[in-house]
Each structure stands twice: as C-alpha cells, then as structure tokens.
Amino acid sequence: MGILNNESCLKMKEKEYHKTIEPLKLKLAELQRVGKEKKIPILIIFEGLEASGKGAIINEILVTLDPRGYRVINHNHPLAExxxxxxxxxEDIPGQGEFHIFDKxxxxxxxxxxxxITRRCKEINKIERSLLRSGMLIIKFFIHVSKKIQKKRYFKAKKNPAKSWKVTPYAWKQNFNYKSIIESWEDIIERTNNYDCGWNIISSNSLYGAKSEIFRIIVEKIESYLNQKEVRxxxxxxxxxxxxxxxxxxxxKTIDKKEYKKELxxxxxxxxxxHHExxxxxxPVIIAYEGWDAAGKGGNIKRVVEKMDPRGYDVIPIAAPNDVEKSKHYLWRFWRSFPRYGHVAIFDRTWYGRVLVERVEKFATKYEWKRAYQEITDMETQWVNNGSIIIKFWLQISKEEQLKRFKERENxxxxxxxxxxxxxRNREKWKDYKEAIEEMISRTSTTSCPWYIVPANDKYYARIFVLKKIIKEIEKCLYGV
Structure with missing residues (x-):
C-alpha cells in the first residue's frame, strides 16, 4: 500500500503556525462545549511511531479544552495478565458528553x-461499528515520521537529561526495524480503514504542520458530526x-427428591x-442466567456455587442501569464485569435485557434493540475466541406455575x-415477553454460544439440569469430551 512511506508533510514556520492555530483552538473549545450539551461521546485515537510527537500534539489539544470535560488515557502499560x-x-470509552483521548x-x-492481526482487526471493526451506532464520534490518527528524522530526534533527546529516558532500547529497535514496522502498521490500517471510521495519516516531519493539520481535522469532523442528520x-x-x-x-419433567439430593x-x-482445574x-467462565420472574434463578445459582471456592467466582446481579451506566454504551457494564482468567462470573440477568425488558417496556428504541442481537453475538464470539467458556440458560416455567409461586411469596x-x-406488571405482558424471548433465542443461539432452555416447573429438576450442563461444557473445553 505504501501510505506510510510518503514523507511529504505540511511544512509550516512558527509564526504561520500560531496565526493558523489560534482560531482552530477557539473553535475546538466551543465544539467541546456543544458536544457536552448534546451528550455526544467523542473518542480520539492516536497511534504512531516512536518520536513522532504524539505527546506534544496531545498536550496542545489539552491546553485548548476545558479540563473538567476531557480525559487522556495512556495505554502504554503492559496488558493485565x-x-x-x-x-x-x-472500560475507558467515553460516556455521553465526554471527550476521551486514547494515547495508544x-x-x-x-x-x-x-x-x-487478522482476527484482532475483525474484532476491532465490530467494536467500532457498535460504538458508532450508539452515537459515538471516533476520530483516528496515525502519526508517522521518516526514519531519518526519527533517528535525529533520538540523538537530540539523548542530549537532554529531561528527555533521555524516552530513548529506550525499544525505540532504537523500532528505528532499526523501521521497514517491517511500517509494513505491519500499513496492514492494520488497511484492514480497519472503514468508510464511517477512517484513518487520518499525518506526517510529523514538520511538527507545526502536523499539529495544524490535526486541529483542522478534529474541528471539521466534530462540526460535520454535530450538523449531520442521523443515518441508520x-x-x-x-x-x-x-x-x-x-x-x-x-x-x-421432574426428579424425585431423594434422587435429587443424591445427584446434587x-x-x-x-x-x-x-473449578480448581x-x-x-x-x-475464564461466564454463566448467564435469564428466565421468567420466579423461575428459580437465585436458588439455582446458590446450588451451583455452594461448594465452589468463593475466591474464584463472582455472582453479578443485574438491575436497571445507574446514571453512569446509562451514559455509556449499554454493553459497557458487562465488559467491565468480565472475569479474570481462571475465574467464574455468574450473571443473574444479563446483557440480554436490551432485547427483553428494554424492548418490551420501550426503554430502548426499535433501532437500538434490533441492532443489539448482532452486537451481543459479536461480544460473545470475542470472549470465546479469547479462550472463555460461555454457558447461557433460559429458565422456563408456565404462566400457571408463575402465578402459584407469586402467591406463595406473598403469603x-x-x-x-x-x-x-x-x-x-411484567406478568400482564406475558405475551409480549414471550415473543421477545423467542426472538432472542432464535437470533442469538449460536454454535459457540448456544442457549440451553431449562424446564423449570420442577426446581429440583432445573437445578440438576443446569449442573450437568455446566459440567459437560467445562469438560468439553478442558478435555475435549
């Protein structure tokens, strides 16, 4: 492709730069306020080569913005094992009205x-598609610098005690392997340069020119986004x-109480x-519970964890989202709850609330819950591809059994x-919920993440059914049986 081999750049002297940049800074500060008022989440991504000036560029943006309304996240630290x-x-994506900058x-x-690279880029494309459809503006920059100028900046930094720490063995390695690194980044950019979320390639051979061009692009992108009509x-x-x-x-289906206790x-x-294995x-294991009210989810979960090491699992009850969660992408609170490697997360109600209660009660628009099927299966596929086990249960009871249990609880x-x-109130909408449940199962029961429908009129039978299914799925992953 060669898009990063082009060393041409916008050359600009200091006086011309200040004359050009000041009106852009004023406009960006204004757009930040408008974006906050309109509750637009804005994410600016910076990737680039060592010594390309990302830090100086980001700092120039920050001094322009209201410090109460932005956040810079440096992802330069090692991945959490x-x-x-x-x-x-x-976890770090912006919520409504927030302005986040990712440095890496x-x-x-x-x-x-x-x-x-191929699999990871596919995952990234799906994540960005979901974020864009939720109303987020994403602006992506790759800052490159020629091999010659990169090396020159290294030598200059080495002479400055305040900056010499930046010239690491990794930095020199990047200059030595410049061609192969450029080729890898070109591959990534080509795979993720989507029409609605394209890359902006900036040469920083002239730092003034790079800063000016970046400010211009950010202002144009935000202005265009704020003025456009929603396209679905x-x-x-x-x-x-x-x-x-x-x-x-x-x-x-039922089970005798004596047999139940023995099996349990x-x-x-x-x-x-x-669990120890x-x-x-x-x-990591994710066990997802959905079911009718009074279907026995709590009692079922209790029997699953009763003999597990409490240090190795979390039971996560899902209620209506709080104000912070409402401001974020609806899957954000579930991304955050993903279990650590070797741990088990048990969800008492799940991300499927988007296509169940939020659909039926009209907390989500038709466009929002319709697109959720694809977004949810993409998320689950991503988890499975990263070595997780996902087991999903729907606890099914009859309308008559539910009434019986409601009255028992009242008395x-x-x-x-x-x-x-x-x-x-939910019971009065049984027909609407039934339709939503059946569509959920039909659209999101996949080969890698199937739904297991649990006959739950008999609580004993439901508990044994779930335990056996969990054991079978874990053993299939561990031993291939």
Whole structure:
C-alpha cells in the first residue's frame, strides 16, 4: 500500500503556525462545549511511531479544552495478565458528553499480536461499528515520521537529561526495524480503514504542520458530526434460520427428591474439582442466567456455587442501569464485569435485557434493540475466541406455575420481599415477553454460544439440569469430551 512511506508533510514556520492555530483552538473549545450539551461521546485515537510527537500534539489539544470535560488515557502499560486483552480499552470509552483521548489503543494490541492481526482487526471493526451506532464520534490518527528524522530526534533527546529516558532500547529497535514496522502498521490500517471510521495519516516531519493539520481535522469532523442528520443502516437485524417456540419445552419433567439430593452432592463435588482445574489452566467462565420472574434463578445459582471456592467466582446481579451506566454504551457494564482468567462470573440477568425488558417496556428504541442481537453475538464470539467458556440458560416455567409461586411469596413472610408490583406488571405482558424471548433465542443461539432452555416447573429438576450442563461444557473445553 505504501501510505506510510510518503514523507511529504505540511511544512509550516512558527509564526504561520500560531496565526493558523489560534482560531482552530477557539473553535475546538466551543465544539467541546456543544458536544457536552448534546451528550455526544467523542473518542480520539492516536497511534504512531516512536518520536513522532504524539505527546506534544496531545498536550496542545489539552491546553485548548476545558479540563473538567476531557480525559487522556495512556495505554502504554503492559496488558493485565488476568484480563481479556480488549477489556482495558473498553472500560475507558467515553460516556455521553465526554471527550476521551486514547494515547495508544486496541490498535497497538493488534500490532503487538503480529501473528493474530487478522482476527484482532475483525474484532476491532465490530467494536467500532457498535460504538458508532450508539452515537459515538471516533476520530483516528496515525502519526508517522521518516526514519531519518526519527533517528535525529533520538540523538537530540539523548542530549537532554529531561528527555533521555524516552530513548529506550525499544525505540532504537523500532528505528532499526523501521521497514517491517511500517509494513505491519500499513496492514492494520488497511484492514480497519472503514468508510464511517477512517484513518487520518499525518506526517510529523514538520511538527507545526502536523499539529495544524490535526486541529483542522478534529474541528471539521466534530462540526460535520454535530450538523449531520442521523443515518441508520438497514442491515441491523441479525438473521436466523428457524424460529424457536417456548411452547415446545416439556415442563412436565421432574426428579424425585431423594434422587435429587443424591445427584446434587455428586454434581456439586464435581463442579468444585473442575473449578480448581479452571483456575490452574487460567480459563475464564461466564454463566448467564435469564428466565421468567420466579423461575428459580437465585436458588439455582446458590446450588451451583455452594461448594465452589468463593475466591474464584463472582455472582453479578443485574438491575436497571445507574446514571453512569446509562451514559455509556449499554454493553459497557458487562465488559467491565468480565472475569479474570481462571475465574467464574455468574450473571443473574444479563446483557440480554436490551432485547427483553428494554424492548418490551420501550426503554430502548426499535433501532437500538434490533441492532443489539448482532452486537451481543459479536461480544460473545470475542470472549470465546479469547479462550472463555460461555454457558447461557433460559429458565422456563408456565404462566400457571408463575402465578402459584407469586402467591406463595406473598403469603410467606420470609419470601414476601421477593415479589414486587413490577413482577405483577411484567406478568400482564406475558405475551409480549414471550415473543421477545423467542426472538432472542432464535437470533442469538449460536454454535459457540448456544442457549440451553431449562424446564423449570420442577426446581429440583432445573437445578440438576443446569449442573450437568455446566459440567459437560467445562469438560468439553478442558478435555475435549
């Protein structure tokens, strides 16, 4: 491609630079305020070569902005060994009205993982597509510098005691391997240079020219974004081959109490052993529970974790998002809760709330919940591709069984707290929820992350069913059986 071999740049002297930059700075400060008022999340990504001047460029932007409204995140530190590689970046995305600058990003991760560039770039494209569709503005810069000038800046920095620490063995290695590094970055840029989120390639051979060009681009991109009409793509709905029907679930399945107790002890001991093996082999597990109100999710989870080491798992109850979570991408709070390697995260309700309660109760627009099917399966695929086990359960009970359990809760002092007015309201919309559930299962039950539908009219049967399924999925991953 050769896009980074072009050494031409905008040359500018200091006097001309200050004359050009001042009106751009004033405009950028104004646009920051407008973006905050309109609750637009803005993410600016800087990647580039060593000694390309990223620090000086970012600093010039910062002195222009209201310090209460921006955040700079330097991702130059090593990846956390216990976490999903992309997690540290996703945790730092801006919320509504926030202005974030990434000094190195998920693209640096792709660059470091030279043998896995293709997969990582595909993941990044899907993440950025999801962020863009949620209303985020993303502006991407790659700052390059010629090999000759890079070397010249190294020697100059070495003579300055305040800057000599920057000239590391890695920096010299980059200059020595300049050609291969440029080729790797060109490959990444080509794979991720999308129409709606393209790269801006800036030569910093002239630092004044680079700063001026970057300010101009940022101002133009934000202005254009604020003035454009919302365009929604038509291809947001994830297709499926065969519709699923909850009417096909056999709810008559039961297990004898004596047999249940015998099976429970055996299966819980097995889960405990497997939990230790997962920790030793550093495999993260996500167990996702969805189901009707009063379907028995809490009791089921209790039996799963009863003999597990409490230091190695988290039970994460999902309620309505708080104000901070509402300001972020709707998957943000789940990205943050991803388990460390070797740990288990059990979600009592999940990211599927987007296509269930938020759909039925109209907390999400039709466009938002329709596009969520694809975004959710992309997220789950990303987790699986990074070595995770994901097990998803839907606990199915009949409408009659639910009524029976609601009344039992109302009449039992120790359980009365479990029943709320919201439960009764949701019950009135059984038909709407049923339609949403069936579509959710149809569109998001994939080969790598299938839904397991649990007949749960009999709580004992449901608990044994879930324990057996968890054991089977973990053993399949550990031993290939």
């Amino acid at each position: 216990n976490n999903l590689p992309l997690k540290q970046y996703l 990003s998920w693209y640096d991760l792709a660059f470091q993982e030279e043998n896995d 793509p038509n291809d947001v709905l994830l297709p499926y081959k065969k519709p699923y029907s909850l009417d096909d679930v056999d709810l008559s 002890v055996k299966l819980q001991n097995k889960i405990s052993d497997l 997962l920790y030793t082999r550093r495999i 039992t002092p120790s359980k009365k707290w479990k029943i709320t007015e919201e439960d009764w």
